[in-house]
Amino acid sequence: MSPRCGDRDGDAPTVNGGRASFAALDAAVVVMGKLPRPGRVKTRLTPAVSSEAAASLYRAFFADVVRAVDSAGEEMSFRRVFACAEMDDAAALAEARAMVPAGWMVEPQEGRDLGARMEMARIRARARSVVIVGSDVPTLSSAGILRALRALEARAREPEEKPLAVLGPSLDGGFYLIAADRPMTPLFGGVSWSTSTVLAATLENARREGFDPLLLEPARDVDDWEDVEALFGTLHPESASAAALRALGFGASRLAP
Numbered sequence: 001m002s003p004r005c006g007d008r009d010g011d012a013p014t015v016n017g018g019r020a021s022f023a024a025l026d027a028a029v030v031v032m033g034k035l036p037r038p039g040r041v042k043t044r045l046t047p048a049v050s051s052e053a054a055a056s057l058y059r060a061f062f063a064d065v066v067r068a069v070d071s072a073g074e075e076m077s078f079r080r081v082f083a084c085a086e087m088d089d090a091a092a093l094a095e096a097r098a099m100v101p102a103g104w105m106v107e108p109q110e111g112r113d114l115g116a117r118m119e120m121a122r123i124r125a126r127a128r129s130v131v132i133v134g135s136d137v138p139t140l141s142s143a144g145i146l147r148a149l150r151a152l153e154a155r156a157r158e159p160e161e162k163p164l165a166v167l168g169p170s171l172d173g174g175f176y177l178i179a180a181d182r183p184m185t186p187l188f189g190g191v192s193w194s195t196s197t198v199l200a201a202t203l204e205n206a207r208r209e210g211f212d213p214l215l216l217e218p219a220r221d222v223d224d225w226e227d228v229e230a231l232f233g234t235l236h237p238e239s240a241s242a243a244a245l246r247a248l249g250f251g252a253s254r255l256a257p
Helices: 051-073 090-098 114-124 142-156 198-208 225-231 240-247
Strands: 027-033 079-084 105-108 129-134 164-169 175-180 212-215
Touching: 027 051, 027 114, 027 142, 051 079, 051 129, 051 142, 051 240, 079 090, 079 114, 090 105, 114 129, 129 142, 142 164, 142 175, 142 212, 164 198, 175 198, 198 212
Parallel strands: 027 079, 027 129, 079 105, 164 212
Antiparallel strands: 129 175, 164 175
8 A cells, every 4th residue: 555645744735935725726747756766766877877876866867857847836836746656655755755845745656557657647636737747857947847837728728729738759759748637548548658659659649539739849868878978068067967977977067058
């Protein structure tokens, strides 16, 4: 049985410096992630770095994603949720809660595959419009999150139009962000997860099921060491990911100014 979850500081999140009832919020942003345990996260970064270093890098990637979500939350009110995999006891719940600021909800991931887990996360976010993002996209922008939420908000005011499905393409053929204001299950039929066909299959499903797809700017998620090297020139020097790379001995000269 999953441990009891919810907001880490009570039953309502902190929104724009105040308190807001869950029921009052029509939007949510969910970060799909894991606990940063060596040998369990970013295993494809080894042997370029140790499993401990890979876990440290993942923690930094996650922190930068959370920072982008919170930055977006300074301009628009929405519920913030960390959907955590392999969170099966009280100690894991405490560890997950420590990874996010006060006011975030923490929920376990459940489902037979990634599509099912994302749909369950959408349901548990308890909001009409839900944006789901990955936790290994250290260059995720708050602007992209806001664009997705505002596009869904605008489309909701036009009930005669097709429902919107917002996707942020990743450079490996998948997506780093997906957003909708209704069940996402129809978008995931027949998708072969962790392949280069994920985005194309999802777009095909969206059009067939009557969604109007909206694509955001592409971004790179981190799967292997080649992805880390490609990110060197795009990371802000003050990001958690840049700091983690410096701690591993990688020079700041290749980071973005």
